[in-house]
Amino acid sequence: MPTFPSSTVLGYPRIGPDRELKRALESYWAGRTTRADLEATGAELRAATWRRLAELGLEGLPSGTFSLYDQVLDTAVLLGAVPERYQEAEDPYFAMARGTDGLAPLRMTKWFDTNYHYLVPELGPAFKLDSAKVLGEVREARALGFETRPVVLGPVTFLLLAGALERLEEVLGCYEELLAELAAEGVAWVQLDEPALVADRSPAELEAVRAAYDRLGSVPARPALLVAAYFGDLGEALPVLAASPVEGLALDLVRGAVPPELPGKVVLAGVVSGREVWRTDPARALGVLRAVRAGQVVVSTSCSLQHVPYSLAGEDGLAPGLRARLAFAEEKVGEVVELARLLATGDNPPTVPGPAPAASPAPGSPTSTTSTTSAASPASTASPTSPASTASPISAASTVSPASTVSPASTVDGAPARSPYAVRAAAQEAHLGLPPLATTTIGSFPQTGELRAARAALAAGTLTDADYDALVEREIEHAIRVQERLGLDVLVHGEPERNDMVQYFAEHLDGFAVTRNGWVQSYGSRCTRPPIIHGDVARPRPITVRWARYAQSLTERPVKGMLTGPVTIVAWSFVRTDLPLREVTHQVAEALAGEVADLQDAGISIIQVDEPALRELLPLRAAAQQDYLAWAVAAYRRATAVAADRTQIHTHLCYSDADQILAAVDGLDADVTTIESARSGARILDGVAGFTRGLGPGVYDIHSPRVPSEAEVEALVEAALERVPAGRLWINPDCGLKTRTYPQVEAALTTLVTVARRARAGR
Secondary structure (H helix, E strand, C coil): CCCCCCEECCCCCCCCCCCHHHHHHHHHHCCCCCHHHHHHHHHHHHHHHHHHHHHCCCCEEEECCCCCCCHHHHHHHHCCCCCHHHCCCCCHHHHHHHCECCECCCCEEECCCCCCEEECCCCCCCCCCCCHHHHHHHHHHHHCCCCEEEEEECHHHHHHHHCCHHHHHHHHHHHHHHHHHHHHCCCCEEEEECHHHHCCCCHHHHHHHHHHHHHHHCCCCCCEEEEEECCCCCCCHHHHHHCCCCCEEEEECCCCCCCCCEEEEEEEEEEECCCCCECCCHHHHHHHHHHCCEEEEEEEECCCHHHCCCCCCCCCCCCHHHHCCECCHHHHHHHHHHHHHHHHHCCCCCCCCCCCCCCCCCCCCCCCCCCCCCCCCHHHCCCCCCHHHCCCCCCCCCCCCCCCCCCCCCCECCECCCCCHHHHHHHHHHHHCCCCCEECCCCECCCCHHHHHHHHHHHHCCCCHHHHHHHHHHHHHHHHHHHHHHCCCCECCECCCCCCCCHHHHCCCEEEECCCCCCEEEECCEEECCCEEEEEEECCCCCCHHHHHHHHHCCCCCEEEEEECHHHHHHCCEECCCCCHHHHHHHHHHHHHHHHHHHHHCCCCEEEEECCCCCCCCCCCHHHHHHHHHHHHHHHHHHHCCCCCCCEEEEEECCCCHHHHHHHHHHCCCCEEEECCCCCCCHHHHHCCCCCCEEEECCCCCCCCCCCCHHHHHHHHHHHHCCCCHHHEEECCCCCCCCCCHHHHHHHHHHHHHHHHHHHHCC
């Protein structure tokens, strides 16, 4: 059995400690720098990562985890799966990622139960290996004095993501070639990531796993194979891999159980969470490590560390007691290294700071539970209803139960339900007087350089609150005037006061902390700073009312109040885990209910409560899905049940395969649901036949800089009209417009309004 270094991680953040990759990408896209400049920045970031990991004492260094945009897109390029229409583009890679004037980009959706977005592969007639990136990074590291373990997305997961597992025999030829090339390069180990195997898999899919790894294991000259599965327990896939010729398995032992004995295998025991920011309890982690029976036990992270920020350095604004309980990527590497030392020496671990403070549970609330197999500290112990014990489906091959157990006519955990939709719809029609095919946007408008600079100056103390507020008011008025001029029916204030749709609320709610530089990649150059929920959540005062009231005072047209929903606020935060996720989410819902009531009292007639993460947290295993959907839907309805009949509640979902949970989306009981559709080719429309409320399938993909043509928008509108009556159909973009420029937005919205009016006139 080949030996493995005693400590490693499955991946590392790649955007740069100061978001250097973001700046390099946006400079290249704007034409200010060349592709060579961008590649040079990537090489600098890779070198800095390897050096830093070595300085921290990590023995096993990965390569191949860096990406200029997305690791799934990188795998498509590796396998020659570049659709023909992109091959003549000036830069085919970014044409697939972002589109061009004449080409729409590939479809994008969420990676398991994370807020990371991947590009869905689109396969051509044949595969052809292009190993330049994989081999190039091995050579880069070697030139710096580091031997690395290349990391590549595995064949089964790649094809499940593409919905094409039937092409396994074809694609395995490329993997065999790659293994031979890596062996010739002197590579000792290669890591093949198979996260899809922690989902419910059919007998045919498990047979494909067996066939794939029997074949790859029989390649005569190859590196040792490490199959990594994360975001859950391998379950029925574990014995299949255990019986295969692969030399190593990387297991998530934070979300998964200690495996049965695996003699002759190297086991990378993922006892340090790659998803949470709480420090690991070393005593518990060592207990798990010592319970693993295998040929060799290696200390590792449960998954890649790309899902947490780089370092706590510079986070002096956090309360000292809270900061002492946190670990970001660098600190987690230190934990891995120290656990490897303790495992080797048999020493006793030190005492670590306690967990996130326990709250007083609300009357009748469920109590917290602690998994006996988790390697995490009490501050990072998953409850049975937490996403830390599950992951979400990633392919059509996964079986998803779409029904919600909450009916529109029921009460919501004791809170009164709203009137039946027909009653509300009549009251809203009389009050709002909106036309059929009403046009609107999702919420945010472009964040200008002046606005970002002002926000930084406010934080630095060089701009007064009064001057900042005056700038925000000017931005709001500008957004209102643009929308009036373009002819939109329902307006938004543009959200210039908000840095992020979750962080903004975290800054105004008790129980949250925000970081200064805790950036995590969402997709491409887009990064977010997830807040940290560390205590009981409450709303000390109104959050959005001032700006909504001001915006509404500028126009006779209705302006939407804009809120982020309870599930999404929790999903896009690092969450305390001494309470069940259900309880934390319902605390947030109660706070939002107060905001809905205050907006309504302020004269706001339309309130949008976004839930783009509803599908994201869906458990991977079907057995847990109904319970999650029931409490998630109940939390949303708890937040919105206070709305009067004539107050129109909107919700929004984007880039999350929401078509798989449409019954639960219907269970939210929102009056209007806007949902991503343009980028995914209107696939959502195939499942909306029974949807009985207002629906706005997006007709403009805002994650691409391209402006859609009238013909494209018209085709999407006509397709929607075949399924949804004009009186219930809304015309809107896929998502918010924050990342676009005003020229792009005005051009696209002009097209949107033109097509909507033409369709309206033709009815």
